[in-house]
Amino acid sequence: MRIQGKEYRTIWYEDKIVKIIDQTKLPHQFIIKDLKSIKDAINAIKVMEVRGAPLIGATAAYGIVLAIHENNSREFISKCSEELIDSRPTAINLKWAVDRMMKKLSGINTDQILDIALKEAKEICDDDEKFCENIGINGLKIIEEIYNKKKSTVNILTHCNAGWLATINWGTATSPIYHAHKKGIPVHVWVDETRPRNQGANLTSYELNEEEIPNTIIADNTGGILMQRGEVDMCIVGTDRTLSNGDVCNKIGTYLKALAAHDNKVPFYVALPSSTIDWNIKDAKDIPIEERNSQELSHVEGIDENNQVKKVLIYPQKSKAMNLAFDVTPAKYVSGLITERGVCKASTNGLKNLFK
Numbered sequence: 001m002r003i004q005g006k007e008y009r010t011i012w013y014e015d016k017i018v019k020i021i022d023q024t025k026l027p028h029q030f031i032i033k034d035l036k037s038i039k040d041a042i043n044a045i046k047v048m049e050v051r052g053a054p055l056i057g058a059t060a061a062y063g064i065v066l067a068i069h070e071n072n073s074r075e076f077i078s079k080c081s082e083e084l085i086d087s088r089p090t091a092i093n094l095k096w097a098v099d100r101m102m103k104k105l106s107g108i109n110t111d112q113i114l115d116i117a118l119k120e121a122k123e124i125c126d127d128d129e130k131f132c133e134n135i136g137i138n139g140l141k142i143i144e145e146i147y148n149k150k151k152s153t154v155n156i157l158t159h160c161n162a163g164w165l166a167t168i169n170w171g172t173a174t175s176p177i178y179h180a181h182k183k184g185i186p187v188h189v190w191v192d193e194t195r196p197r198n199q200g201a202n203l204t205s206y207e208l209n210e211e212e213i214p215n216t217i218i219a220d221n222t223g224g225i226l227m228q229r230g231e232v233d234m235c236i237v238g239t240d241r242t243l244s245n246g247d248v249c250n251k252i253g254t255y256l257k258a259l260a261a262h263d264n265k266v267p268f269y270v271a272l273p274s275s276t277i278d279w280n281i282k283d284a285k286d287i288p289i290e291e292r293n294s295q296e297l298s299h300v301e302g303i304d305e306n307n308q309v310k311k312v313l314i315y316p317q318k319s320k321a322m323n324l325a326f327d328v329t330p331a332k333y334v335s336g337l338i339t340e341r342g343v344c345k346a347s348t349n350g351l352k353n354l355f356k
């Protein structure tokens with residue numbers, strides 16, 4: 001991933017400090033923030049300085065490292081691991097990463113525990129980068145096929161930010177797009193603004209600009225008419241939790257895009273690493289759906305004419321608002337799952353064949 005021409009990862013460790021790009025400040029300010037304690041790590045996940053399923057998993061892994069710096073007793077580490085899992089409820093990657101760390105640390109002596117935790121957190125990041133790169137290689141074939149038929153720019157619609165900012169590098173939904181662009185296939189991305197926090201407008205458009213990929217921000221409700229007009233060749237989105245039957249939980253509004261895509265026969269793909277698959281929950285109704293503060297709806301942040309960041313209220317003062325952060329798209333509306341092992345049907349058999 002490139003920011004102002006320089007290669008970055010979204011999270012790294014230096015001299016007992018975890019470094020992150022503070023995503024609450026993008027796109028107007030690029031700030032690298034230090035996480036120095038387990039409290040900092042939990043807070044960064046809660047207030048969404050880091051966000052996106054794979055990245056919050058990686059932050060939780062490094063959170064365990066920060067906890068060990070503070071106190072390497074079993075009790076403390078295990079209490080911190082629970083707090084990390086509870087810091088956001090919907091993305092399964094959080095629990096996946098914490099469980100992987102705790103499994104690695106079980107039975108390890110206190111004098112070795114820090115080194116082993118640090119090595120495992122780094123491996124979680126390296127694995128995610130590799131997974132996302134492979135998602136790109138596998139998804140590229142789908143874009144290539146559309147291009148070979150169409151012989152002109154492939155228009156791809158995406159929702160929220162499932163780009164490199166949401167992972168360690170490459171992104172999930174954006175990785176096939178970056179691979180296509182590198183191969184010289186002309187692509188253009190319709191970026192859903194993604195109310196209320198505007199991850200599409202603030203983050204996806206920002207990172208596509210940095211990679212010089214043509215993109216246009218649209219209001220969340222615009223995708224339908226673009227599909228009716230034949231201006232969307234495919235949709236690719238990410239996911240916070242995909243069930244073993246292929247049902248996909250992702251940012252609120254994804255379901256409506258999938259319905260519009262189905263009605264207009266536009267292929268609707270979901271890109272995910274295996275760390276996002278929930279093999280336990282069988283019924284989508286049991287997925288914990290995060291409800292966030294309604295101020296995320298009623299207030300909007302931006303820069304004024306003096307380049308100062310300002311937050312303003314846009315609703316009537318007395319109005320109530322409700323802010324559900326995720327929804328579930330039933331598997332029947334998903335054309336395919338793009339994973340690090342290949343593309344499969346969004347179904348129990350599809351996933352079983354890839355991940356035996």
Ligand code: MRU
Binds near residue numbers: 051160161163238
């Ligand atoms: O609330 P967010 O911004 O963390 O939600 C992120 C998404 O919905 C992404 O699509 C998902 O985490 C996949 S990221 C590769």
